[in-house]
Amino acid sequence: MDDVQELAQQFVESPVMEELNRIWRRASNRVKEKLGEPQEHQFSRRSNIQDDAIVSLAKNASIYIKTFKKALGNLK
Structure with a gap:
């Protein structure tokens, strides 16, 4: 079990995790932008x-x- 915790700790501190966080934030911002855009069918x-x-x-x-x-x- 200690090996799993150590591996998880290394993963959290690695540049890979930082990059995954950046990707997640970028994707989240794009979804927010898309949800904020008016849809054509909403206009009369x-x-x-x-x-x-x-x-x-x-x-x-x-x-x-x-x-x-x-x-x-x-x-x-």
Whole structure:
């Protein structure tokens, strides 16, 4: 039994175990990334339309801000 414990201790302290830990962490990170990625089937047509509206709003933000400032200026 002492031989088994000694062998296990050597294995734990070996560079092989360090490499296995690195491989495990890399694989774990990839799985987490994959799980975090949105799946195509999760999106509906409506969400794509909403995304387009948000992009359009952002592109025209300066126009909206100028109009808003002008309206506030007229209130004074």
